Amino acid sequence: MKPASILGALREDLHAAKLRDPAANSNAELILGYPGLQAIWSHRITHRMWRRGWRVPARLISLWTRVVTGVEIHPGATIGRRFFIDHATGVVIGETAEIGDDVMLYQDVTLGGRSLERGKRHPTLLDGVVVGAGARVLGPITIGKNSQVGANAVVVRDVPDDAVVVGVPGVVKKPEVDMHEHWAEDPAIYI
Template identity: 60%
Template sequence: MAKNPLDRVMDAVATVREDLAAAHRRDPAATDDLAILLTSPGLHAIWTHRVAHRLWARGARLPALVLAQGARSVTGVEIHPGARIGRRFFIDHGMGVVVGETAEVGDDVMLYHGVTLGGRSMDRVKRHPTVESGVTIGAGARVLGPVVLGEGAQVGANAVVVKDVPAGATAVGIPATVRAGGAHPDVQMDPAIWI
């Protein structure tokens, strides 16, 4: 059964509130809802993506791509309208982030600026990463190909990930290797210390 217009508006308002709360949790500089609402390019990019993704899913591919291109021009964040992104997704700073067409992103994921979730194939197959819930990806990191970043994994700044990263692990370096996680899942490793 289709939702009535008022229910859709209320759902959108609830989603915006959820995104603002996520920004407060993840960004110590985010202190005022109005300022975040008006000035966060990462949030503007994801809000626009949600509209573009709906258009894409309904077969309105060209309008979806045009909308995504407009968001890229304004925010510096490029999210393909075909990418599937979960709730409370947060991009801190945003500039230079790229999320490819077949990328799948879970809930409560955080990306810093310059992150690429890119492909390694020209074939029309699943060619972009799957990022499970609770993952944090550091500035400038590249996650390439149909790899899986397990739930709660972390990727260090400027790492290049071309293999799966287990849940709760930290991957750093070029090419990225797993440095922490697994045996001590309660210990949160700061990926920046491995840079």
């Protein structure tokens, strides 16, 4: 269930950042010094504008947000609750991307398209997905619940629930630990 208000969503994002980054010392530090948090907050506003038909203002704000944070999130992208981007710089999220709840991305991740066709062109990340630094998840594919994408992987095919995908092109590996208990496990260890 989505939070009733934008303020509720902002609070949940702040809590998710505090939970997922052991370097975070205070709410003030998170609010003022975490571009990933600032980018998702801007997106929460521009997405509502986009859905109301205020597309040019939404795009202009998203452009300004990219300049300030280094994160490009298209206002049309759908992003669930408690989303966190760690280190943030270089992240790109395309217009038709769909991101579930409790998802975490590291720096330099692309959720991009592989086609110029209209319609669904970008990936869907289900709840609990973690995407490692430098990964490219491309096309209208689905990354299953609680799955992890390894650092620098290039994923162009669906990934099942509770999987780890690594390499170029991405290959599904059996995780060595219970991913439900180790959600912050570094996916790069599987490369």
